Amino acid sequence: xxxxxxxxxxxxxxxxxxxxxxxxxxxxxxxxxxxxxxxxxxxxxxxxxxxxxxxxxxxxxxxxxxxxxxxxxxxxxxxxxxxxxxxxxxxxxxxxxxxxxxxxxxxxxxxxxxxxxxxxxxxxxxxxxxxxxxxxxxxxxxxxxxxxxxxxxxxxxxxxxxxxxxxxxxxxxxxxxxxxxxxxxxxxxxxxxxxxxxxxxxxxxxxxxxxxxxxxxxxxxxxxxxxxxxxxxxxxxxxxxxxxxxxxxxxxxxxxxxxxxxxxxxxxxxxxxxxxxxxxxxxxxxxxxxxxxxxxxxxxx
Amino acid sequence: xxxxxxxxxxxxxxxxxxxxxxxxxxxxxxxxxxxxxxxxxxxxxxxxxxxxxxxxxxxxxxxxxxxxxxxxxxxxxxxxxxxxxxxxxxxxxxxxxxxxxxxxxxxxxxxxxxxxxxxxxxxxxxxxxxxxxxxxxxxxxxxxxxxxxxxxxxxxxxxxxxxxxxxxxxxxxxxxxxxxxxxxxxxxxxxxxxxxxxxxxxxxxxxxxxxxxxxxxxxxxxxxxxxxxxxxxxxxxxxxxxxxxxxxxxxxxxxxxxxxxxxxxxxxxxxxxxxxxxxxxxxxxxxxxxxxxxxxxxxxxxxxxxxxxxxxxxxxxxxx
Amino acid sequence: xxxxxxxxxxxxxxxxxxxxxxxxxxxxxxxxxxxxxxxxxxxxxxxxxxxxxxxxxxxxxxxxxxxxxxxxxxxxxxxxxxxxxxxxxxxxxxxxxxxxxxxxxxxxxxxxxxxxxxxxxxxxxxxxxxxxxxxxxxxxxxxxxxxxxxxxxxxxxxxxxxxxxxxxxxxxxxxxxxxxxxxxxxxxxxxxxxxxxxxxxxxxxxxxxxxxxxxxxxxxxxxxxxxxxxxxxxxxxxxxxxxxxxxxxxxxxxxxxxxxxxxxxxxxxxxxxxxxxxxxxxxxxxxxxxxxxxxxxxxxxxxxxxxxxxxxxxxxxxxxxxxxxxxxxxxxxxxxxx
Numbered sequence: 006x007x008x009x010x011x012x013x014x015x016x017x018x019x020x021x022x023x024x025x026x027x028x029x030x031x032x033x034x035x036x037x038x039x040x041x042x043x044x045x046x047x048x049x050x051x052x053x054x055x056x057x058x059x060x061x062x063x064x065x066x067x068x069x070x071x072x073x074x075x076x077x078x079x080x081x082x083x084x085x086x087x088x089x090x091x092x093x094x095x096x097x098x099x100x101x102x103x104x105x106x107x108x109x110x111x112x113x114x115x116x117x118x119x120x121x122x123x124x125x126x127x128x129x130x131x132x133x134x135x136x137x138x139x140x141x142x143x144x145x146x147x148x149x150x151x152x153x154x155x156x157x158x159x160x161x162x163x164x165x166x167x168x169x170x171x172x173x174x175x176x177x178x179x180x181x182x183x184x185x186x187x188x189x190x191x192x193x194x195x196x197x198x199x200x201x202x203x204x205x206x207x208x209x210x211x212x213x214x215x216x217x218x219x220x221x222x223x224x225x226x227x228x229x230x231x232x233x234x235x236x237x238x239x240x241x242x243x244x245x246x247x248x249x250x251x252x253x254x255x256x257x258x259x260x261x262x263x264x265x266x267x268x269x270x271x272x273x274x275x276x277x278x279x280x281x282x283x284x285x286x287x288x289x290x291x292x293x294x295x296x297x298x299x300x301x302x303x304x305x306x
Numbered sequence: 307x308x309x310x311x312x313x314x315x316x317x318x319x320x321x322x323x324x325x326x327x328x329x330x331x332x333x334x335x336x337x338x339x340x341x342x343x344x345x346x347x348x349x350x351x352x353x354x355x356x357x358x359x360x361x362x363x364x365x366x367x368x369x370x371x372x373x374x375x376x377x378x379x380x381x382x383x384x385x386x387x388x389x390x391x392x393x394x395x396x397x398x399x400x401x402x403x404x405x406x407x408x409x410x411x412x413x414x415x416x417x418x419x420x421x422x423x424x425x426x427x428x429x430x431x432x433x434x435x436x437x438x439x440x441x442x443x444x445x446x447x448x449x450x451x452x453x454x455x456x457x458x459x460x461x462x463x464x465x466x467x468x469x470x471x472x473x474x475x476x477x478x479x480x481x482x483x484x485x486x487x488x489x490x491x492x493x494x495x496x497x498x499x500x501x502x503x504x505x506x507x508x509x510x511x512x513x514x515x516x517x518x519x520x521x522x523x524x525x526x527x528x529x530x531x532x533x534x535x536x537x538x539x540x541x542x543x544x545x546x547x548x549x550x551x552x553x554x555x556x557x558x559x560x561x562x563x564x565x566x567x568x569x570x571x572x573x574x575x576x577x578x579x580x581x582x583x584x585x586x587x588x589x590x591x592x593x594x595x596x597x598x599x600x601x602x603x604x605x606x607x608x609x610x611x612x613x614x615x616x617x618x619x620x621x622x623x624x625x626x
Numbered sequence: 627x628x629x630x631x632x633x634x635x636x637x638x639x640x641x642x643x644x645x646x647x648x649x650x651x652x653x654x655x656x657x658x659x660x661x662x663x664x665x666x667x668x669x670x671x672x673x674x675x676x677x678x679x680x681x682x683x684x685x686x687x688x689x690x691x692x693x694x695x696x697x698x699x700x701x702x703x704x705x706x707x708x709x710x711x712x713x714x715x716x717x718x719x720x721x722x723x724x725x726x727x728x729x730x731x732x733x734x735x736x737x738x739x740x741x742x743x744x745x746x747x748x749x750x751x752x753x754x755x756x757x758x759x760x761x762x763x764x765x766x767x768x769x770x771x772x773x774x775x776x777x778x779x780x781x782x783x784x785x786x787x788x789x790x791x792x793x794x795x796x797x798x799x800x801x802x803x804x805x806x807x808x809x810x811x812x813x814x815x816x817x818x819x820x821x822x823x824x825x826x827x828x829x830x831x832x833x834x835x836x837x838x839x840x841x842x843x844x845x846x847x848x849x850x851x852x853x854x855x856x857x858x859x860x861x862x863x864x865x866x867x868x869x870x871x872x873x874x875x876x877x878x879x880x881x882x883x884x885x886x887x888x889x890x891x892x893x894x895x896x897x898x899x900x901x902x903x904x905x906x907x908x909x910x911x912x913x914x915x916x917x918x919x920x921x922x923x924x925x926x927x928x929x930x931x932x933x934x935x936x937x938x939x940x941x942x943x944x945x946x947x948x949x950x951x952x953x954x955x956x957x958x959x960x961x962x963x964x
Contacts, residue, residue, distance in 0.1 A: 140647060144644055144648050144651060147644065147648070147899065147945075147948065148651070149903045149940065150899065150900075151902075151903035151906060151907070152903060152906065152940055153655075155921065155925070156652070156655045156933070157655060159925040159933065160655060160656065236772055239772055240774070240903075243772070243774055244907070244910050245922075246925070259778070266782060266786060267786060269786050269787065271782055278771075278778065282767075285772075286767060289766060289769065289770055290766070362869055364865065392871050392873060395868065395871035396870040396871035401869040403862050405862055408861060408863060409862045409863050409865075411864075411881050411885070412885070412960070413884050413885055413958075414881070423870045423872065426873060457960040470866070473866075
């Protein structure tokens with residue numbers, strides 16, 4: 006490594022090699038946490054593939070009501086069985102990943118886009134603006150997120166955009182509180198004091214010193230937050246507030262399956278629930294793994 | 307003939323961590339005699355606190371005693387069952403910790419912390435008798451008896467320190483280990499503490515192990531001193547010898563660092579360099595990289611602890 | 627004691643601004659949202675005059691500021707208004723359904739507390755062993771299980787397949803509720819009336835919903851307890867207690883757990899929101915006639931005053947619990963100055 010010339014340092018192959026080497030050594034350095042992170046990332050990658058290219062995996066259209074007999078248990082031709090409308094459950098699972106992943110991701114993105122700047126401003130400027138924003142955000146935060154989302158979804162009516170908005174509203178305070186807290190503590194750090202002392206502009210301090218330091222924690226929270234948003238989206242559509250019929254969705258399939266539970270059609274509830282759990286678990290594992298690795302002090306645990 | 311109460315034989319203590327093994331204590335052997343006060347000194351991170359915890363078999367996992375024996379009255383602590391060692395703790399060997407402010411459980415009244423200590427060693431003592439014992443010991447420590455009904459946060463730092471000692475002495479142990487007992491106390495309280503420890507020593511016929519980096523405290527209390535550096539013993543000698551005529555270059559360095567008012571030093575003397583990395587310790591003498599009189603051999607081989615003019619020393623300077 | 631009382635009163639006054647914001651939030655969500663509740667309820671083809679008349683009846687034709695003042699004024703007088711659909715006060719169905727939700731929440735919480743806190747403390751005391759790892763795995767997996775799915779699966783196994791436990795409602799239809807109904811808390815009512823048979827029936831109906839809620843929430847409590855316990859177990863007073871020869875079990879479950887419990891209690895206030903959300907979903911799954919079901923029913927019927935009333939009660943509930951948590955905190959931690 007020491008002999009490598011300036012040019013080879015930047016060549017693609019050595020860079021890939023170095024990443025690969027880091028990958029191997031990271032395993033030793035972080036132990037179990039590393040594998041948790043990898044497992045989480047693999048789950049997410051797989052579901053993302055499902056969501057982006059469902060037609061490459063699904064044997065049927067999710068809406069096709071002519072795939073075979075009704076309420077057929079898992080067996081040849083239908084690995085996850087069929088539902089009451091003779092639709093293939095496997096195909097519905099594959100297409101349904103689009104809805105839940107899309108909504109959860111968009112909602113988390115939206116709430117971070119609103120929450121992060123507000124948190125930065127509130128923490129950095131302080132004063133009366135900070136106090137008012139904090140009080141509002143804390144009130145929203147203390148309120149049960151699902152009830153808030155239910156109220157929003159009920160007012161807005163069904164639809165993909167509306168459900169995204171309803172989920173997003175719930176998580177704005179999460180980002181706000183996190184970023185505000187971080188900003189407050191970083192603001193007191195010596196290097197920020199120093200920058201202020203030499204007359205750096207506020208916008209420069211915010212953009213150059215505070216934001217980059219905040220962003221590492223935001224990444225972890227973002228991942229954990231998507232897991233929460235997945236659960237909220239699924240809950241909303243489970244209770245029938247989310248989506249108009251015709252859009253395949255795991256939560257909605259679950260509530261459909263509930264109606265046939267007394268007759269023992271276990272496959273209609275097992276698979277959608279399992280999918281929701283696995284996807285949420287993927288994001289949780291990624292987030293937990295990241296936080297352990299980005300924050301070595303926690304490693305001791 | 308002095309009676310040996312605790313004996314360490316080739317004790318090694320290791321902490322496995324993600325990047326290797328911390329060799330916190332390496333090949334330490336010495337004896338503790340009944341009735342003496344032994345000072346265990348060295349800079350922070352030299353393994354003295356770890357060693358102190360090993361006397362009670364209380365090293366935090368994943369750390370463990372890798373090799374060696376710790377003999378209390380001839381029996382190896384490390385071979386005893388967890389239950390046997392537990393009965394020893396507090397009853398035979400007691401320990402007072404660094405910080406009196408954090409060493410008492412904040413949610414338990416002083417009285418209850420005493421009572422449980424008595425109960426788990428001597429379940430046969432009735433409650434009113436136990437209360438009498440507590441009152442006795444508080445009186446000896448100069449604390450009003452009604453204070454025992456208070457919570458730790460209601461007491462001052464000095465008072466809490468005395469309570470800690472009281473908790474250590476309530477079962478009348480043979481050995482009291484005091485780990486940096488005065489670090490968080492102010493000078494006046496510290497003076498009171500020294501006075502108290504010296505008085506208690508006579509009253510209870512105590513054997514004391516004083517673990518500290520504060521050489522002033524050692525001079526006031528200890529009869530004999532063990533100097534540690536980088537997990538190894540550098541020198542063992544009587545208090546007079548250590549302060550009057552230190553031999554090991556590290557001991558000399560330590561003594562030089564004591565600020566001396568009479569000489570009107572302009573500058574605080576410090577020892578250059580940092581304590582060694584205990585994951586990858588130097589091949590030879592641990593102190594070699596900082597030693598002002600290091601020789602070739604010091605880098606190559608670790609010196610053993612040998613008898614030299616009535617003391618023990620681990621340094622190539624004093625070899626033939 | 628007198629100090630404690632003063633502390634409680636101060637704390638109550640501090641809850642007021644938070645409650646005020648919550649209530650305002652509820653108002654904003656329900657009024658400023660697009661869509662007109664009255665035309666939504668009456669349908670798009672309702673004549674203009676009917677809509678206007680209904681609006682006037684409900685005070686919805688006033689400017690938004692005046693509506694807000696009306697809303698607060700009503701709340702101050704403990705009035706939640708009238709239903710838009712039924713000829714009844716909003717408070718009537720709430721009074722009827724609230725005990726069911728509270729009963730479910732309390733039993734779920736109890737299960738979580740006992741089970742989750744114990745598992746977390748145990749895992750911390752066996753740190754880095756196989757058992758610790760399994761408990762952590764359990765906690766993480768359980769946290770990601772949708773509560774309603776857990777409920778459905780338990781219904782499937784214990785209700786449909788094994789036939790051991792009922793899967794819906796609070797009592798069996800053959801038992802006449804009117805024979806014991808009093809406070810609305812069926813566990814208490816059946817005991818008060820001395821009807822042991824009915825009491826057992828009520829408890830059997832409670833098992834699946836509260837275990838469902840409890841298991842799903844236990845994940846977060848295991849994690850919280852474990853993390854706090856690890857912090858506490860590292861502290862010097864624990865080492866000092868061990869050095870005094872206190873047995874390990876007492877050190878862990880008396881000294882450490884008591885200290886770790888204080889932060890857990892504070893977190894519990896925040897987790898309560900999660901518990902309520904879980905309760906709503908559990909109610910939907912188990913046809914449990916509580917507040918969650920009421921809310922959903924009225925959402926389908928577009929009975930806005932009742933929807934608003936239910937959410938307001940939830941807000942009160944949340945504030946009350948956070949108040950309670952603070953008071954308990956002050957009582958168990960001698961260091962809190964009041």
